[in-house]
Every structure is written in structure tokens, then in C-alpha cells.
Amino acid sequence: MVSIWQGAMQVFVVGFPPLLQSLLFWVFAALVVHVCQQLVEHTAYSVDPSSRRISASHAALCIGSIVWALDVVGLFMYAELSHHVLKLVPALSGLVIMVVSARLTIPTLSTSASKRRIALTSAWLALGALAGHFTITSSHVQSFAQINGLAIVLSLGIATGISCYCAIRHRAAKLSVLTPRYRSQTWADKLLCGGAILVLHWLLVNTFAMHLGDFDGATDGTALLFIVLVFAMAVALEHLSNLRSDAGRQQLLRRGLSMMRTSAVAPNAHSDIQQSLIADHLDRLLHPDNLALHFQPIIHTQRNELQLEALLRLTDTTLGRINPETFLLVCELQGKTAEVDRMILCNALDNLHTWRTQGLDAVTISVNVAPVTLMHESFAPWLGLQLAQRALPPRALKLEMTEHAIIALGPQMVAAIRALSTLGVAVLMDDFGAGYSSLGMLAELPIAGIKCDRLFVRQLPQDRRRQKLLRHISALARDLGLSVVVEGVETPDELRALAAAGLHHIQGYLFSHPIAAPDVPTWYHTQLQPQREALLALLPPTGNGRASDTDTSFMPTQPGLPWAPGA
Structure with missing residues (x-):
């Protein structure tokens, strides 16, 4: 040596x-x-x-x-x-x-x-x-x-x-x-x-x-x-x-793409680093088992209806809890949007099929999709096949898209929505009022309804201009045959102001937080009716369409069975 x-x-x-x-x-x-x-x-x-x-x-x-x-x-x-x-x-x-x-x-x-x-x-x-x-x-x-x-x-x-x-x-x-x-x-x-x-x-x-x-x-x-x-x-x-x-x-590219989905993520250095880390691990994250879903109820205060909106939840051993909006933006940038949207849709439909075997026949679900997913020529036939394989009626599913995407993409988007309407699947305009809000387009778009952004509800009880605006939106939607859902309802005063404006489809923490998919049947059978009664108790006793004390249309027809399908 x-x-x-x-x-x-x-x-x-x-x-x-x-x-x-x-x-x-x-x-x-x-x-x-x-x-x-x-x-x-x-x-x-x-x-x-x-x-x-x-x-x-x-x-x-x-x-x-x-x-x-x-x-x-x-x-x-x-x-x-x-x-x-x-x-x-x-x-x-x-x-x-x-x-x-x-x-x-x-x-x-x-x-x-x-x-x-x-x-x-x-x-x-x-x-x-x-x-x-x-x-x-x-x-x-x-x-x-x-x-x-x-x-x-x-x-x-x-x-x-x-x-x-x-x-x-x-x-x-x-x-x-x-x-x-x-x-x-x-x-x-x-x-x-x-x-x-x-x-x-x-x-x-x-x-x-x-x-x-x-x-x-x-x-x-x-x-x-x-x-x-x-x-x-x-x-x-x-x-x-x-x-x-x-x-x-x-x-600028990310900001433009984020307009195609609901996104409250402010672009900054921190979010850029998070996006790059998600992109590094995207192949592992893109698996159906990792795309857990929670469902937030959408309730109607006058009719026997319950709709559940699918919300993505991701947690990774290395990255921790991942913001869904950031994850979906990364998928958009990586060209994986159609793949992840189809995975989410399959997960949502699988959950709905399981719930129907447990007595939740009256429940419908809504899922947010991106334009690139919906406009693909094979999407409508693929979706029809997925519904048929699970024996689900097309009316049990609604698809949500931001108004940015629907209005900005024009004729191509209109053709895609019509193909889905022919199939029997309704398309809703999400975040109405957060962007273009082109009222002239509402008459031309073959959508089934709109979801008003939380922006309309902010300071609603004190803001008479917002109250008048919502009354006009309610009347316009009624004349056009569109349903209206108001997101982000969190206080009793907001609920009463919406009822006064003639809006009864609500979604928000005042009624329910998002629920993990496996817990939905238990919530449905044990907590839905008490939460609904508590919500109706917040409304004035007259002029609001509140169910009377003898009204049992929202109660299970038999112990353990769901309430009857809505009118």
C-alpha cells in the first residue's frame, strides 16, 4: 500500500x-x-x-x-x-x-x-x-x-x-x-x-x-x-x-389556463414551487386510488332534491396535502387534464353506483370538468358507456364548467354541450358572475343552469344593489328555464336574503361541509333530515315556501329507506 x-x-x-x-x-x-x-x-x-x-x-x-x-x-x-x-x-x-x-x-x-x-x-x-x-x-x-x-x-x-x-x-x-x-x-x-x-x-x-x-x-x-x-x-x-x-x-400562461377552471390560487413564487413539485411526482399521483373525493350537498329549500358536488382531495406522503386547484392546473400544463378528469368522473360514478345499492336513489351528482375534456370528440360516447356500465341514468350526472371556458370557446363548446344534452347529461355554468357574465350568451348556450359565485353573497344582507341583482337573475333564469344554485352560503342572513330574492338552491357551510365519499350514506340516512329542518327553521314562517309541520315529503317513506324522488 x-x-x-x-x-x-x-x-x-x-x-x-x-x-x-x-x-x-x-x-x-x-x-x-x-x-x-x-x-x-x-x-x-x-x-x-x-x-x-x-x-x-x-x-x-x-x-x-x-x-x-x-x-x-x-x-x-x-x-x-x-x-x-x-x-x-x-x-x-x-x-x-x-x-x-x-x-x-x-x-x-x-x-x-x-x-x-x-x-x-x-x-x-x-x-x-x-x-x-x-x-x-x-x-x-x-x-x-x-x-x-x-x-x-x-x-x-x-x-x-x-x-x-x-x-x-x-x-x-x-x-x-x-x-x-x-x-x-x-x-x-x-x-x-x-x-x-x-x-x-x-x-x-x-x-x-x-x-x-x-x-x-x-x-x-x-x-x-x-x-x-x-x-x-x-x-x-x-x-x-x-x-x-x-x-x-x-x-401569464398559468394565469390564462387557470381561468378555464375555478381557481383562487394567487400566482407567486411559493405556488410556482408547489406546482413544479407536483409535476415532478405527477406520474405517481395520477392513479384513481390517490384521487379521493368529498361531496358537498346542494339543497333546495322548497323541493325534495339533493345534489352532491364532487370535490377532489389529495394527500401525498412526500408533498403532504395538495391544493386541488394547484394539482389540476399542473395537469393542464402537463397535458394530463383529460386523463385526470376521466379518472375523477369514474370515481364519482363508482360512488354514485355504490350509494344507489344502499338506497340513495334520489341523489344526483355534479362534477367539474375542463374544456379540453368535454370538447374531445370521444368524450360523449365514452361517458355514455360509463353510465351504461354502472346502470346509471344520464340525468343522475351533471357536469360543471366555468363561465370563462364556456363563453371563451364559443361554437366548439356549444356543439360539445349539445352532444351531452342529446345523451341526457346536463351542463351547468359554474362561477357565474366571476368573469365575463355575458347575459346575451345565456340565450344561446344550451346549458341547464347556472351556479352563482360567492361574490354575489358577499355582504348580501346589507347590500341592496346585490339583492336587486339577484332578483333579476332569478327572474331571468326562470324565464329561460335555467336552474340557479348559489354557492358559499354561510350565514342565516344570507339564506334569508336569497329566499327573498326567489333563490332556493343553496350550497355552503351553513347547510353542510363536504363529506367523504364513504360517509355519504350514513349522513344521508341519519343527518340529512335534521340538518334540513334546522336550515328551514332559519327562514321566515311565511312567504318562503317552508314545509309545514305536517309535510312529510322529505322524510323516508319507510325506516331506513330514502325519501321519495323529487318532483
Whole structure:
């Protein structure tokens, strides 16, 4: 072992760089790590595949270029090599190798959720960096046959460790948004990596026997050093300056897509990171067992009707509780909307089929779907088949879409809604009043009803203008043959104001919170009637359509059986 160590040390003929040069290189290397981190983070925070691909391409070009510049600058630290000519072909070939290796590995290092994949990809990135270095310095090598085994093993280990450490710390920085168990990467981490790069560079120049001393045809190394530094700084600054613009472009894209669904998620850096994490784990999340549903009742205060709106609930072992709106936006950006909507619909229909075997024959459900799902030419036939397989009548299902989507997509959406109407499935306009609210379109759209946004209910008891507006909406809907549901009813005063306006379909916490799907039958048989009676008790005794004390139309016809189907 001693002889092996001594033999290896004899090949370390290029001395460690002087203190001043080492410190400068250390600082430069730490800055390079910082820039690389910013670029990788930007790639990781992209959500849709196109943005991720473009960001990865830009990041790879920049990272490969500045790492190449760092490698070339490092050659000027050593007195034994500072006067050697840097030949153009090997130098540019090394640049190409570093850029290509970064392009092949950055997508995985920035988005993979598997530590094993990160480690393997880090090893490939390290091999690419070493291959690029040896290509750059090929004109300096005296003999490739004389190899310092210790130096090359240590170099590979350090290079792999640096890339793997940075990638895992980057993953921890993303996860720190969700849990304090993780912490973001700090300048101490970057300085540690910079020091490791300094040692790595010294090991690399000692891997093969090098030409030492003056080299024939030597050129002014100061000019070359200045050119390389300017090149590295220009590339880094250009890409860093573009990050904010690209982030703004992606936020505009997400904001536009979020209008197609109900979304109260404000775009900010925190939500961007959450979306990127969901995108990283989307393949695992997109499974029917993970798409749990809760159902919030929609009650009519005058008729025997009960409708349940399906609401998505997701919890992941790594990501914790996931905001459904954020999850659905990520699916939209990833092109998975139709897939997840169909999974949710199947889950909802399975629950409805199970409830009907338990006596809930009068219950109907509503499910929110995206435009891309509804407008697909195969959707209506597919939905008809799903209903038939479960022996469910089409009228038992209603589909909800935001007014943004229905109105913005025009004739295509109208044709899709008519196809569903022919099937027997009604389509409701959700969040009416939160966007365009084009009254002229109501006469042309083949929708079955509207759901008024919570915006109408806000301060309703004190706001006479809102009260008048709701009375007009009620009259207009009645003339057009549309049902009206008011969302977000939370106080008795709001309930009474709605009843005075002639609106009796309500949904909100005043009547019931969302209920987990397995608990719906128990709630139906034991809590529905008491909650309904408590709700009716809040209304005035006259002029509101309240059921009389002898009215039993809402009671089960026999113990344990559901109340009769509504009129």
C-alpha cells in the first residue's frame, strides 16, 4: 500500500496553485455554482413540458459554457502550465462535450424525485465534465499511457459528489417550501462546492503526465485569460437576466389556463414551487386510488332534491396535502387534464353506483370538468358507456364548467354541450358572475343552469344593489328555464336574503361541509333530515315556501329507506 501511494504521489508533478490564485479560483468556482443553481432552479420550477424543455436547453448551454470557462481559467493557476498554448480544436471540442453532457443530465437532475436516479445522472455528468477537461488539455498531455490511478479515482469521486450533492440539496430546497425538515441551499454550501472544485481541478491536471515548462509557440496568456473571463461573465449575465422574463411568461400562461377552471390560487413564487413539485411526482399521483373525493350537498329549500358536488382531495406522503386547484392546473400544463378528469368522473360514478345499492336513489351528482375534456370528440360516447356500465341514468350526472371556458370557446363548446344534452347529461355554468357574465350568451348556450359565485353573497344582507341583482337573475333564469344554485352560503342572513330574492338552491357551510365519499350514506340516512329542518327553521314562517309541520315529503317513506324522488 505504501509503495502504491508513493508511486501515485510521484505523478503529482504539478504543484498545488499559490494561495492568491487558489482563493480567486475558489471564489470564481463558488459563483459558478451559484449561477448553475439559479439556472437549474428555473428549469425545475417550470411545469409544462415545453417550458421545461426550453429551460433545460438554455440552462445546459449556459452551465456547459461557464464550467468550460472555469476549467480553462484554472489552467492559468499553475506555473508549470501557464505558458502552454490552448489549441482551438481541443478547446472547442471540450466545450461541446460539456454542453452536451449538461443537456443530457440537467432535466433529470432538476426534476427527478428519485435519489437513485439523481446519483446515477450525477455520475454521468461527472464523466462528461472529466471527458471535456481531458479534451481541452489534450495538447498539454505528454503521455496518456502514464495514468495516476489515485488522481483519476479521486477526481471521479469528487466530481460525482459535487453534482450529486448540489442536485440533492436543490431537491431539499424545493421541499423546504412544504416542510421545515428540509433547508434551502446556502452560500456555505456553495463555498464548500467551490473548494471541492479547486481540489478537483488540481487532481485532474495531475491525472496524466504533462508537458512542463515553456512551450514552443507560447502566446500571451493574460489576453486569453481575459477573453475567457469576459465570455463566461457575458453568458452567465445574459441567461440570468432572461430568467425573470421567462418566469413572467410562464406565470401569464398559468394565469390564462387557470381561468378555464375555478381557481383562487394567487400566482407567486411559493405556488410556482408547489406546482413544479407536483409535476415532478405527477406520474405517481395520477392513479384513481390517490384521487379521493368529498361531496358537498346542494339543497333546495322548497323541493325534495339533493345534489352532491364532487370535490377532489389529495394527500401525498412526500408533498403532504395538495391544493386541488394547484394539482389540476399542473395537469393542464402537463397535458394530463383529460386523463385526470376521466379518472375523477369514474370515481364519482363508482360512488354514485355504490350509494344507489344502499338506497340513495334520489341523489344526483355534479362534477367539474375542463374544456379540453368535454370538447374531445370521444368524450360523449365514452361517458355514455360509463353510465351504461354502472346502470346509471344520464340525468343522475351533471357536469360543471366555468363561465370563462364556456363563453371563451364559443361554437366548439356549444356543439360539445349539445352532444351531452342529446345523451341526457346536463351542463351547468359554474362561477357565474366571476368573469365575463355575458347575459346575451345565456340565450344561446344550451346549458341547464347556472351556479352563482360567492361574490354575489358577499355582504348580501346589507347590500341592496346585490339583492336587486339577484332578483333579476332569478327572474331571468326562470324565464329561460335555467336552474340557479348559489354557492358559499354561510350565514342565516344570507339564506334569508336569497329566499327573498326567489333563490332556493343553496350550497355552503351553513347547510353542510363536504363529506367523504364513504360517509355519504350514513349522513344521508341519519343527518340529512335534521340538518334540513334546522336550515328551514332559519327562514321566515311565511312567504318562503317552508314545509309545514305536517309535510312529510322529505322524510323516508319507510325506516331506513330514502325519501321519495323529487318532483
